[in-house]
Amino acid sequence: MVSEDILLQTLSKKVLVATKEKKSLAQCSDEQLEVSGSIVAGAFMHGLEDEFHEVRKAACHSLGTLTILSSKFAGEALNLLMDVLNDDSMLVRLQAFETMHQMATFGHLKVQEKHMHMFLGTLVDRNTLTRSAARKVLKLAKLPDLKLFRSTIDTLLDNLEMCPQDEADILNVLFHIGRNHGKFVVRIIEEVSQQMEPVSNGKLGFDNVRVGALLVLAISAPLSQERDCSIPPSIFSYAVTYLGRISHALSDIIHQEGLLNYLSQCSRSSGPYDMEFDFSAKRGGTSEILSPTVKKPREAGNSLVEYSLDVQDEVTKSMNVVLEKVKDIWPFVQAGFTTEGLRTLRSCREELATLTSGSIASGGSFAFTMQYIKIMKLLAKAWVNFVPSRHLPSSGMGDLDFVLGKLDARLSELKSTFIGLSKVEELHILELVLVTCMLKLSKVEICCHLGTLRKLSCTMAHAESLLEDGTVEPSRFMIEVRKLLSEIGTSLNGSSCNPVLFRRVLESFFLERLVLCGGLKHIKADLDIPDNDYEHPLCFVAGLPVGIPCHITLHNVSVESRLWLKMTANGIDDTHFVSLDSNLFGGCDDHRIVVFTAPFYKTPKAFSFTVSVCICMEYLSEDEDVSFLKRCGPRHELASLCREKEVFLSMVK
């Protein structure tokens, strides 16, 4: 690890005094890698000014990693990063935002006045991605004085007027900023409260979005950790009339009822507020959102925020950080920047790969996240074919068919091999299944129309049952699917369906952020065939059964589940199933071991052959595949619990 001085030196072309002295010091301590100031001088500056945007982007990215180490370095780096927001490549600009967001996450983002012109400029940028990236950073930013706060709020309001489509996001940002800067909010509200009063005829000027935005700002103040943030109670009453819009904007934070509760409580008292913001209304729902990862210790002490920190499990926390990033690919994918999205996923994968140490990698959430990323990759690849206004990629339809099939299989696997999925998590997966079905249906070229339609309605039914108790709001997409299904009716007359209908519904899909609550368990198995490899095959006599000794370890498999050993003789394409009796297994529930000799009957007349062996679990699926019923063996769909294992056999001489 290099010293902070060396880090700082990389940001300045001038050789700093500190590193000049350091050089002699470093020579004394023998083992240390000797880095002299003049060699690293301005390394990042050169990187950020490079002619190739790939280099500039990489420089921004690595800055992000290093800013975690030192806040002083982060401060200096921010000076450069803010200027990068003026780079001529959008990819570089977005990466700069990403880096800033990372800095903010670790509490190293110290915005100064000289930065503001450039930064606020991006809030009114023409590009949607830029605006939303800037707002994402703003949610976490800590502004040092009222002047900056005021200009930030003003620019956000300008943004709102210019781009009404950003309304929900802007209100959300205002709420976050307000919570971070309670005192400033009070000051601002005092100044503008006149504008917010009802006009003479008794009607509130609420069609004015500006007022709405200020209301959101105002109601966030009591949640600030700064005490004595008193807001006139009447404001809360005004906000109630605006409930729909606000709760829509804050849907990731609080449920509508919770918000109403909160508003009415606040409007009754004139502060100081001691009431709890009733997040519990959305508990178990998407409400872990106050980004557990983001509000790190610096906000500890505030009971309200800590509340959202109930994800105590470190692994799950870090997985959530990764999942947060996964969500961000969606705008790219939707806009047709698939490569960009895939690149992000790849970096997520790489990030996960670095977490292989010990318990993390073996944890259920890790496996889940890994799977999830794979699914996202497939989804992104499939989605390219549905992006409007772009020519179809050169790959043929068969390719899409393949991708969708794989996506389908992966999703069922995800659904069935994890236990302890929360309702929200399960709904998220179901939604993805629905998307896959819709994707299939919206392409006429893909066959199995009826089957897919059946699967669609089954999945929807499953989702409906989860939604039944009303604790979780269905997404817009689900509502659309529900409508569509009722339109099609129960006739299931596939031929009458128009792909355009499905496609329209797909447009309403938006990838929500998936937040893991922890407690996930991955159902898996380890299969080992001892002393068998290419050089040491098992012996058999053609036509007679052969026993294959299997050492099996089961993880998290319940006693009730029906397990099968699937054996396929390679090249002959003949599959056998052998049932595994769970009672055979010793040990406790989450870790059971057995040695089992599996019989393989139809040994071919061959000198030698291989058998692929795999442990599978039967699970109940929405659409039961009747084709399985024809012979003995599993009746439902199977999910494989381990990788296929090759067994080598050769004839007895």
Added chain:
Amino acid sequence: MAIDSLVLGAGQEVGKSCVIVTINGKRIMFDCGMHMGHLDHRRYPDFSLIGPNFNQTLTCIIITHFHLDHIGALPYFTEVCGYSGPIYMTYPTKALAPLMLEDYRKVMVERRGEEEQFTSEHIVECMKKVIPVDLKQTVQVDKDLQIRAYYAGHVLGAAMFYAKVGDAAMVYTGDYNMTPDRHLGAAQIDRLSLDLVITESTYATTIRDSKYAREREFLRAVHTCVAGGGKVLIPSFALGRAQELCILLEDYWERMNLKVPIYFSAGLTRQANMYYKMLISWTSQKIKETYSTHNAFDFKNVHKFERSMIDAPGPCVLFATPGMISGGFSLEVFKHWAPSEKNLVTMPGYCVAGTIGHKLMSGKPTKIDLDKDTRIDVRCQIHQLTFSPHTDAKGIMDLVKFLSPKHVILVHGEKPRMATLKGRIQSELGIQCYDPANNETVSVPSTHYATAVASDAFVQSCSNPNFKFSTSGSEHEQGSSSSNRKSIPRLQVSDDRVAEGILVMEKNKKAKVVHQDELLVMLEEKKHQVKFAYCCPAHIGNLQENQETESTGLPLSSTNNDMLQLLSAKLTNELSEVNIQDFGDHLQVESFRVSICSKEDCPYRLSDNGGEEHYEPMFFCCSWAMEDEKLAWKVISMCQK
């Protein structure tokens, strides 16, 4: 062999760049510029120093880029002075140079009413002699001289030139920029083996800030001004800066969705934009990548400016020439816009003294007297641009370090700063550096490779393997646990081939490398060997006493052979590592040879000064060769004991 560099211009100053370099008999003129600050004979380089007949003495002229301080004197030199040899420059330079020269001529003659130094026809004729070159294209000027151009950034078409004659090679950088800007890339060059680099040193001591900071300040100033309803005047040179700023503004306008119009004053700039559009391959990576979809020089928001629009209401941004508000359209607009505090004037980084630009930059005047009758109230804001297409001190150091030539000559800079940089190059990089003044000549030695023939025996000796065997047993493995495991020392074979030979250079013959055995034959000489000899006295008593103490039980005897054996035994005892051979009458250890000396007057005997002897001393006569001197003295000291 030497490379002589005669600095005719830009020595310890900026302006009229011109260096005459003589390499192995070839004379190249790098750049042929004029000085903008002088109007007398100092305006041009002193061509008389080249010699009487330019066409005979100069092999070629190389022009790095189209700026007047690098090309301004070219038409004068070719048409008036009569040079008619080849002239090399890049394609864009050839395209844009006539524009520059013509513009300059017009300003000189039509505005200032001076006597013209060259006519339009001269420019046309001069350009006919130009041979355009492409980047990285090696041009064979004549049998011996090769030149090659490398991308230099700085302005469109700027190049660094590499020249090679025989084994001597050099690079003349011209002006260059190591950081890319909005429309040009960074300088690029191969790692070459060079005797000399002549580099510019405009920013010999300055280390510049990030380019982003410059852009940010500029955009902020302009945006604030137009947001407040003001007009922005950007007096600018037609080529280069105008395009860069315009790309910057265009991009910003696009992103911020601004609708304020940007204008170009008609004339040179629009014409120049056309050239830029055509010369895309010489621009930056970004522009090259995107030009198939959108040519960056197709400015969407830029319109043509009419004189009538000067007093039109509303904000706008205007690019106008000339850059230093020394007259022309930018002055006209300035007169109208300066009195309003809402407006903004941006100033280029450098203005010649005496221009309005210079007055505005040096302090903030409130009134400027244009002439006797006209006085302008200056209330507008002034923003000074810090854009510069020159590399900074770190860039120069980086380039010199990268090329690692044997010598560096600094030109195109200010004297005191160049001295500082010269010191740094010498102390930090250990490269000899010079900063000659105008009309001085610097002479540096050049490389000359001599070819040598290798003799067969030498070649054979080189290909002979030179095996070395060594055993390596890892010591720690033989620890406590290795009782049952025998450690087998591993045999390591190394084959470090060493070619040893002797370089022989005979008169009128090619140099030859021979094996050492061949040398004597070749020179018809005998081998001489130097030997040392010493007749060493030894006291028998000593030896005998030793003998007794070691109690080997040998009978005492004073025969010579016994004495030798005695010595042999003793030597074996003491020097275990050497091989002692006994030949009866003498012992041989390596080249050391010892025998009992019976002669009374041995020539190698020193006079024995130990007068009080109890015994008759014995004498060992020793001789040895040079390489065993240490061993010899060891044995002798033992004999003496």
